[in-house]
Amino acid sequence: MARVPVNPGTVAWAGDNPGIYLRETPDGPWTALGIFFRVLYSAYGRGSAMVILGDPGEASGFPNSRNVCLSTNQEMMRYLVDDFVRRFPSFRDQAGLEAMTWLDVASQASEGDMTDTWSETMHATGCTAEMRWTGLGSPFAVEVGPKDCATGIHDMYSVFMEAQSASITLNGAPLSGQVCERLFFGRKMSTAFMAVSETWVIPTPDEG
Amino acid sequence: MPLASPIHPGQVVWTGENPGILLKEDPDGPFSAIATFFRIYLSPAGRGTVLLLLDSPEQRRQFPDGCNVLLHDNKGLAEYLLDSFISKLPAFAALPACESLSLIDIDESYSEGDPRSCYSEIVKAGSLDIKLTWDGLGTPTALELPTELTGAKENELYTLLIESTKPTIQVNGRQLPGNPVERVQADIKTTTAFLYFSETWIQPA
Numbered sequence: 001m002a003r004v005p006v007n008p009g010t011v012a013w014a015g016d017n018p019g020i021y022l023r024e025t026p027d028g029p030w031t032a033l034g035i036f037f038r039v040l041y042s043a044y045g046r047g048s049a050m051v052i053l054g055d056p057g058e059a060s061g062f063p064n065s066r067n068v069c070l071s072t073n074q075e076m077m078r079y080l081v082d083d084f085v086r087r088f089p090s091f092r093d094q095a096g097l098e099a100m101t102w103l104d105v106a107s108q109a110s111e112g113d114m115t116d117t118w119s120e121t122m123h124a125t126g127c128t129a130e131m132r133w134t135g136l137g138s139p140f141a142v143e144v145g146p147k148d149c150a151t152g153i154h155d156m157y158s159v160f161m162e163a164q165s166a167s168i169t170l171n172g173a174p175l176s177g178q179v180c181e182r183l184f185f186g187r188k189m190s191t192a193f194m195a196v197s198e199t200w201v202i203p204t205p206d207e208g
Numbered sequence: 209m210p211l212a213s214p215i216h217p218g219q220v221v222w223t224g225e226n227p228g229i230l231l232k233e234d235p236d237g238p239f240s241a242i243a244t245f246f247r248i249y250l251s252p253a254g255r256g257t258v259l260l261l262l263d264s265p266e267q268r269r270q271f272p273d274g275c276n277v278l279l280h281d282n283k284g285l286a287e288y289l290l291d292s293f294i295s296k297l298p299a300f301a302a303l304p305a306c307e308s309l310s311l312i313d314i315d316e317s318y319s320e321g322d323p324r325s326c327y328s329e330i331v332k333a334g335s336l337d338i339k340l341t342w343d344g345l346g347t348p349t350a351l352e353l354p355t356e357l358t359g360a361k362e363n364e365l366y367t368l369l370i371e372s373t374k375p376t377i378q379v380n381g382r383q384l385p386g387n388p389v390e391r392v393q394a395d396i397k398t399t400t401a402f403l404y405f406s407e408t409w410i411q412p413a
Contacts, residue, residue: 005357005394007350014348014368014406016249040225040405041323041348041368114250139223139250141216141366141410143352148214157350157366159223159250159408185214196249197223197406199350199368 009155009201013042013080017158017198018118020131020166021090021191022177030056032066032175033090034131034168036120037080039073047073048108050122051085052129052168053096054175061101062127066170070122070129072105084200087151103127114161118194128171133192135164146203148185155201159194160184166192217413221363222251222293226407227329229340229375230299230400231386239265239299240386243340243377245329246289256282257317258289259331261338261377262305263384271310272335275379279333281314293409296360312336323348323370323403337380342403344373349396355412357394367407369393375401 015038022032033053039046054066062068071077085091103124112118112133119132142158149156168175179192228244242265246258263275271277280286290309294300312333321327326343353365377384388401 003352003354005351005353006396007352009350011348011350011368041370043324045322045324113255115254139220141218141220141408142214143216143366144214155350157352157406157408159220161250187215197366197408199366199406201350 007155007201009203011041012083012154012200012202013039014199015039015041016196018120018131018133018194018196019192020133020163020168020179022166022168022175023180023191024177026180030090031177032056032168033094034175035085035088035091036131037077039076039080042076042079044076044079045073047071047076048105048122049073049077049080050120050129050131051081051097051100052170052175053091053094053100054168054170056094056096059095059099061099062103065096066175067096067100068103068127068129068170069100070103070105070124070127072108074102074104084151087153089150114194130169131166133163133166133194136194137162137164142185153202155203156198158198159196161194162189163192163194164190216410218364218410219413220250221409221411222248223408224248224250226367226404227340227342228402228404229342229372229377230388231375231377231384232389232400233386235389241265241377241384242300244294245340248285248289251285251288253285253288254282256280256285257314257331258282258286259314259329259338260294260309261379262303263379265303265305268304268308270308271312274305275336276305276309277336278309278311279314279331279336279338280311281317283311286311293360296362298359323405327403335380339378341376341378342370342372342401343375345403346371346373351394353394362411364410364412365407366410368403368405369398370403370405371398372401372403373399
């Protein structure tokens, strides 16, 4: 399909969606997954949320394991987990995603300049989660259709910045693993990234 | 959709939010009031919030005689946006008010409401208490505009457009006169009041 100035699809949501995926060995399974949402528009309203899977393979939630979703708008976030996160390759079929505990956020904070460092912190009763990105690279724009999109079914526009290192902490304790290298549309890139100014679109049925 | 490669070969210039309201008292006359708001996440001049507010666009009336102001929490960013972006847009380039803007520090700014129905940006700067409201919001549309379909025709643009049919600009409780008028963007009939979210300007490779 040729590029068209007006995407004919239905906008699903727009906002920011940075992530941190950690492994203990380059060929091993994910040992910690974290993804943050700041949603300006969705069919379920605005809000922020953080999904942390510190024990991705365990079918249990916080505090028995480190699998938790903190959000300011649970209805919105359940939609985003069901229609987006569950489809992301790193989160797909993770037992921790199904069993994670859902907590309402009492307060949240962002810190950094987005040129070198950035952090997102969310507090809920008994649980404080922080995602921190450092060594941020130059921003680049991404435009993908369903064939290349992480969900496999959407159009998506975004601005990405690779992070050289990153950490996820839960109640002050760091989750295990390190940032690894991956191929991102033919470019070597780490598994920690800022992704801002995203728009996700449900394509019209005839988009090829 | 789609690019030849998913990674755009161009360079990101800035990204953020850029909603605006342009009002006219007479559909065939000049603009009676203009507000364009910037919440910038990333730019060559850093992050920050900037509001260009013109209560008398056709006059060189500096604050406090008039309210033609550029409010900011990052002066470098305000100057960068004025020079590299605002002054290159046809709607702003020839306005006398833009030649005599007063730069004022923002004390506080925040958004409220819901972009599905009614949304506001509130900016407090010294003695100014400003509320921009976009009511009667429409269905969002994702745009990916080539340079020739943008105002300055220099950079490509990704943005999310949500039009408003009932916008207001309030300055210290006083509503500025005028109504939105029809405009056409990328062959879409829309209005001169709009939310622009997830907006990214890209210098072509």
